[in-house]
Amino acid sequence: MTSDFLRVERHGPVAVLTLNRPDTRNALSGEECFGAFEQVFADLNADTSVRAAVLTGAGSAFCSGGNVAEMRDRTGMFGGSPEQIAQNYRQGIQRIPRAFQTLQVPIIAAVNGAAMGAGNDLACMCDIRIASTTAKFAESFVKVGIVPGDGGCWFLPRIVGFSRAAEMALTGETLGAEEALRIGLVSRVVEPAALMDAALELANRIAANPPQVLRWTKQLLLQARTGTLDEALDYAGRYQGLAHHTADHTEAVTAFFEKRPPVFKG
Numbered sequence: 001m002t003s004d005f006l007r008v009e010r011h012g013p014v015a016v017l018t019l020n021r022p023d024t025r026n027a028l029s030g031e032e033c034f035g036a037f038e039q040v041f042a043d044l045n046a047d048t049s050v051r052a053a054v055l056t057g058a059g060s061a062f063c064s065g066g067n068v069a070e071m072r073d074r075t076g077m078f079g080g081s082p083e084q085i086a087q088n089y090r091q092g093i094q095r096i097p098r099a100f101q102t103l104q105v106p107i108i109a110a111v112n113g114a115a116m117g118a119g120n121d122l123a124c125m126c127d128i129r130i131a132s133t134t135a136k137f138a139e140s141f142v143k144v145g146i147v148p149g150d151g152g153c154w155f156l157p158r159i160v161g162f163s164r165a166a167e168m169a170l171t172g173e174t175l176g177a178e179e180a181l182r183i184g185l186v187s188r189v190v191e192p193a194a195l196m197d198a199a200l201e202l203a204n205r206i207a208a209n210p211p212q213v214l215r216w217t218k219q220l221l222l223q224a225r226t227g228t229l230d231e232a233l234d235y236a237g238r239y240q241g242l243a244h245h246t247a248d249h250t251e252a253v254t255a256f257f258e259k260r261p262p263v264f265k266g
């Protein structure tokens with residue numbers, strides 16, 4: 001459940017995932033990077049003892065986005081004809097947002113530093129974002145003469161609204177942590193030394209709940225991004241039917257009447 005690019009550590013029911021290329025400020029490029037998200041997320045989905053996850057970056061940056069040196073040299077994803085580049089994106093960085101859409105476990109981005117371009121989008125792929133006071137955010141693709149190729153124009157408006165997302169994407173300007181908090185891009189800002197403690201504290205509050213119900217609730221939140229109310233109600237009914245037949249539901253109700261903390265086993 002680990003790779004050189006995406007290091008995985010367990011803290012009880014919480015998995016901490018660390019982008020581990022500090023020499024490139026955790027740039028997203030190469031098969032090792034793209035495959036790591038797919039493999040690690042598949043492993044998390046298969047392990048029901050994992051109830052929540054935290055994603056952060058090694059070194060001073062969260063994620064610097066795409067590899068600008070490869071853009072300059074027209075190598076990796078950035079080589080070939082326009083049609084070939086489109087195919088490179090489908091077979092490359094676009095595998096990351098697709099992997100996030102399959103992830104059943106709630107995931108928190110602990111943004112420790114710069115989240116630029118695809119790094120900003122990577123944070124947006126997570127369910128919750130907490131930022132260090134040293135974090136900064138930019139939908140900066142226009143600054144290097146390209147568009148958000150990894151789904152940023154889909155994720156960002158759903159978090160900050162269309163107007164704010166358009167301002168970020170069309171100016172490419174950088175926001176500090178406090179401005180990110182003000183517009184709702186992150187839900188909390190803490191001092192650098194407190195970032196991982198804050199992320200783990202929140203992850204453990206999530207993980208205190210029934211693991212299967214956490215996964216179903218996340219699926220309902222994801223479905224609601226694009227579905228109709230009728231579809232949302234249909235999905236909710238299906239999952240609710242399953243939830244009412246879990247041992248954890250029985251335990252929760254029993255603990256309620258016995259006035260004690262419940263013990264969930266998944």
